[in-house]
Amino acid sequence: MSEAAPILAAEAVVAGYDERDVLHGVTLELHPGEFLGIIGPNGSGKSTLIRALTGLLPIRSGRVLFGGEDVAAIPTRALARRLAVVPAVSAPTFAFSVREVVSMGRHPHLGRFTNPGVADERAIDEALELTDLVQLADRAIDTLSSGELQRSVIARALAQQPQVLLLDEPTAHLDIGHQMATFELLVTLSRQQGLAVLCISHDLNLAAEYCSRVALFSVGQVYALGSPHEVVTEQNLRDVYGTLVSVEDNPYSGQPVVLLNRASPPQEEL
Amino acid sequence: MISQRRISLILISLGVLLVISAIFATGIGGSAVVRPGDVPRVIWHHLGGPMSTSEMLDMIVWQIRLPRIALALLVGASLAVAGTLMQSLFHNPMADPYIVGVSSGAALGAVLAVTLGLQFAFAGFVTRSLFAFIGAVVVTGLVYFMSRRGGRVPIGTLLLTGIAIGGLMSAITSLLLMQWRPDDMRMVIMWLMGSLAGRDWAAVFSLLPYTFIGVTVAVLWRRELNIMALGDETAHHLGVNLERTRMLILVIASMLAAAAVAVSGVIAFIGLIVPHLMRLLVGPNHRQLIPACILGGGLLLIWADVLAQVIIPGAEIPIGIVTSALGCPFFLYLLQRQRV
Numbered sequence: 001m002s003e004a005a006p007i008l009a010a011e012a013v014v015a016g017y018d019e020r021d022v023l024h025g026v027t028l029e030l031h032p033g034e035f036l037g038i039i040g041p042n043g044s045g046k047s048t049l050i051r052a053l054t055g056l057l058p059i060r061s062g063r064v065l066f067g068g069e070d071v072a073a074i075p076t077r078a079l080a081r082r083l084a085v086v087p088a089v090s091a092p093t094f095a096f097s098v099r100e101v102v103s104m105g106r107h108p109h110l111g112r113f114t115n116p117g118v119a120d121e122r123a124i125d126e127a128l129e130l131t132d133l134v135q136l137a138d139r140a141i142d143t144l145s146s147g148e149l150q151r152s153v154i155a156r157a158l159a160q161q162p163q164v165l166l167l168d169e170p171t172a173h174l175d176i177g178h179q180m181a182t183f184e185l186l187v188t189l190s191r192q193q194g195l196a197v198l199c200i201s202h203d204l205n206l207a208a209e210y211c212s213r214v215a216l217f218s219v220g221q222v223y224a225l226g227s228p229h230e231v232v233t234e235q236n237l238r239d240v241y242g243t244l245v246s247v248e249d250n251p252y253s254g255q256p257v258v259l260l261n262r263a264s265p266p267q268e269e270l
Numbered sequence: 271m272i273s274q275r276r277i278s279l280i281l282i283s284l285g286v287l288l289v290i291s292a293i294f295a296t297g298i299g300g301s302a303v304v305r306p307g308d309v310p311r312v313i314w315h316h317l318g319g320p321m322s323t324s325e326m327l328d329m330i331v332w333q334i335r336l337p338r339i340a341l342a343l344l345v346g347a348s349l350a351v352a353g354t355l356m357q358s359l360f361h362n363p364m365a366d367p368y369i370v371g372v373s374s375g376a377a378l379g380a381v382l383a384v385t386l387g388l389q390f391a392f393a394g395f396v397t398r399s400l401f402a403f404i405g406a407v408v409v410t411g412l413v414y415f416m417s418r419r420g421g422r423v424p425i426g427t428l429l430l431t432g433i434a435i436g437g438l439m440s441a442i443t444s445l446l447l448m449q450w451r452p453d454d455m456r457m458v459i460m461w462l463m464g465s466l467a468g469r470d471w472a473a474v475f476s477l478l479p480y481t482f483i484g485v486t487v488a489v490l491w492r493r494e495l496n497i498m499a500l501g502d503e504t505a506h507h508l509g510v511n512l513e514r515t516r517m518l519i520l521v522i523a524s525m526l527a528a529a530a531v532a533v534s535g536v537i538a539f540i541g542l543i544v545p546h547l548m549r550l551l552v553g554p555n556h557r558q559l560i561p562a563c564i565l566g567g568g569l570l571l572i573w574a575d576v577l578a579q580v581i582i583p584g585a586e587i588p589i590g591i592v593t594s595a596l597g598c599p600f601f602l603y604l605l606q607r608q609r610v
Contacts, residue, residue: 056506080509087503093361094499094554104497108509112490160508 005068007032007196008053008083008164012062015052022048024220025062030164030198035190037207038200039231040217041241046200047088049217050166053198054085066164080108084157086167089150095140098152102127102137105159127158130185132178146173154182158189165189167199171206179203183210208232208256216240232256277558280551284565291572292343296335299579299586304331312336338466340474341533342575343568345466346540348481348530350548350567351488353541354559355523358495359414359516360423361502363549364604366542367527368597370413370428371436372406373538376524376531377462378439378446379405384458385446399476399532406524406531409435414520464537464590466575473533480529485564487522491515492556499554537571537590539597544570546604 006029016022022045030036038046051057053064055071064071066083084105105127106120116124128134131151141149150173157165165186171179187210189195201207207214208228216224216231218240224231234247237258246261297304308323312331315321321328349367356365356372367373383401412435417427443462447455488495494515497505506512530537548562571589574596578589 051503054507056503076506076511077509080507085507087507090501092500093363095549096496096500096554100496100553100555101500104493104500104508107493107497110493156508 004031006030006065007067008198009065010049010053010062011065013049013052013059013064014061015048015057015059017048017057021060022220023052023059026052026220026222027062028215028222028225030196032163032196033190033194035186035197035199035210035212037211037214037228038198038217039202039204039207039214040223044217044240045220046217047168048220050085050087050168050198050200053166054083055079077108080160080162082162083164083166084160084162086153086157086165086170088168089146089153089173092141092149095142097137098133098139098141098144098148098155099124099128099137101141101152102133102155102159105156108160123159123161127155130158131155132181147175147178150174151178151182154185162195164196164198167197169200169202171201171203179206186210204232204237204258208258209250209253228256232258277552281558281561281565284562284569288343288565288569288572291569292339295339295342295572295576296331298576299335299338302327302330304335309336333470337469337471337474338575339572340471341466341469341477342571344474344477344481345530345534345537346544346567346569346571347564348477348484348526348567349537349540350544350563350570351485351560352523352526352530354545354556354563355488355495355519355526356410356541357545358499358556359519359523360417360428361499362423362425362428363546364425364542364601365428366539367406367523368536368538368540369542369601370410370432371434371439372409372413372524372527373531373536374436374439374443375405375409376402376528377405377536378443379403379528380532381443381446381458381462385449396476399480399529402528402532403525405439406528407521409439410520410524414516460588461535463588464535464593465578465586465588466534466571467586469533477529477533480525484522484526484529485560487518488556488560491518492560495519495556495560496554535588535590537574538594539601540567540570540593542604543593543597543600546600 008030010026010028013023013026014021026049038049040046048057052059066074066079071079103116103124106116106123109120110116128137131154133151133155136148141152144152150170154170171182174182183206186197186199190197211228213226214228214231215222216236223240224236232247234245237245244261246259247256248259250257293306293309296309297306304327308327309331311322312328315328316332353366356367356370357363379401380398383398413431417423417431419427447458450458494510497508497510498515502512544563544566545559548559548566552558552562574592575589578592579586581587
């Protein structure tokens with residue numbers, strides 16, 4: 001897969017806020033049809049990576065290429081037709097309905113003087129169905145649970161019908177049923193529709209179970225990149241998180257599983 | 271969600287209420303008795319029909335009362351739409367041209383234009399509006415860029431920045447007023463407190479183009495306004511060019527507020543009360559919120575003006591005092607409910 005041209009590529013990206021650099025030369029490729037998980041401790045630059053990839057945060061050196069073209073040179077609207085982002089959710093200020101929020105995903109496809117047409121309505125309906133929100137379509141978003149709100153934001157991104165989907169901890173507020181449903185959906189979209197998915201997750205087990213590749217971040221750099229078996233190892237997790245865990249194989253899928261191991265000896269060699 | 275049918279029904283009801291209120295309000299003020307039936311007859315006469323009322327009545331309705339009502343509609347619509355735009359820009363339902371100090375900036379600009387003796391250029395209003403506009407844009411820009419914290423505008427910072435800058439604007443205005451002769455000063459103070467009294471059709475037509483442009487932009491940019499209300503980062507991800515759109519909304523909101531201030535002085539809280547009530551009626555989607563605010567703003571201002579004329583028999587108080595009396599408790603109530 002890595003021989004094919006990447007749809008999104010970061011080349012030695014340095015970016016940050018004010019005086020401080022957060023990303024120190026990140027190189028990463030995302031290919032059509034792949035589901036890349038981003039894991040790493042708090043403050044390791046995962047969310048900053050998404051801001052840099054979307055052109056929201058100007059990068060200080062290096063390049064971000066979308067389909068071979070510099071992201072900074074692509075107009076915001078044109079980029080939003082091909083790249084969708086599910087940011088970390090925040091409490092809504094205005095009481096839009098779920099359907100209104102999801103239909104905002106069609107914005108980059110609509111001209112100033114055109115109203116949403118049949119194709120737009122179909123994309124909205126499809127996004128609502130995929131995220132299990134059809135029943136809630138008419139509810140105001142300020143009456144939703146945080147999990148339902150999270151799914152609305154995912155639905156809005158799907159309504160954009162992008163080629164690339166970037167998600168910042170989409171399962172943070174979800175119960176285990178909706179966590180699995182969300183990751184199943186992302187796997188399906190990447191495999192069947194060729195969507196390139198990059199997903200930040202704090203849940204190592206979800207990432208290891210579902211993602212085709214995993215990137216482990218540490219202090220603004222890619223510490224390890226590869227298959228879940230290559231990246232989610234006891235050694236890597238101890239190096240990056242500074243904690244001792246056991247990694248075993250899930251007897252059902254064969255993918256690595258991180259087990260909490262409180263009985264381990266103290267972390268003297270750290 | 272509120273169904274499309276209900277929304278249409280609410281908008282039509284607001285429109286009907288507005289027409290009835292306008293006709294009723296024509297009968298208010300002064301000693302002359304104007305019956306509701308006289309109003310269409312006077313309008314018919316001025317559209318080319320024969321005169322069917324007394325000349326005196328015709329003069330009162332056409333020269334005094336109708337321009338005042340037309341002005342109430344335009345000022346109300348302008349301020350309500352300006353408030354809606356600012357609330358989307360600041361992602362905050364508490365933003366309002368008066369509260370964030372924009373009206374004070376516009377008032378300073380207008381007073382400055384008059385003090386410098388520029389009021390005679392282009393029949394007076396154009397320079398005054400222009401200076402008011404510059405004052406409003408400067409204040410909106412200052413408040414916006416000074417109260418932003420990492421892409422968000424916290425309510426506390428917004429209000430305090432608005433108070434500080436608005437206070438400075440009012441102080442400079444007072445300083446300018448001290449240069450005036452007492453008679454002129456009294457006149458300007460009356461204007462600053464907000465009034466629709468004695469305005470003619472020229473005042474109406476000096477405001478009309480600004481209201482028209484502002485409302486047109488608000489309608490055409492309704493989807494961006496919805497998206498901007500969700501926050502800057504989301505707006506960027508959905509393809510809204512933040513820099514350009516923010517600047518456009520900032521300028522248009524300032525223009526609407528400034529044009530209203532230039533003809534009618536500082537009329538507070540309309541931009542807060544109307545959008546809030548209209549959101550309760552038709553929801554936050556600007557597709558229906560903008561038309562609702564146009565109608566609701568006009569409706570509120572017509573009634574506030576009626577109150578200003580009848581609340582003290584034989585005298586008239588500035589309409590700005592009426593809207594402040596209505597708006598202040600409303601504002602405090604909203605502030606109580608905010609999760610700051």
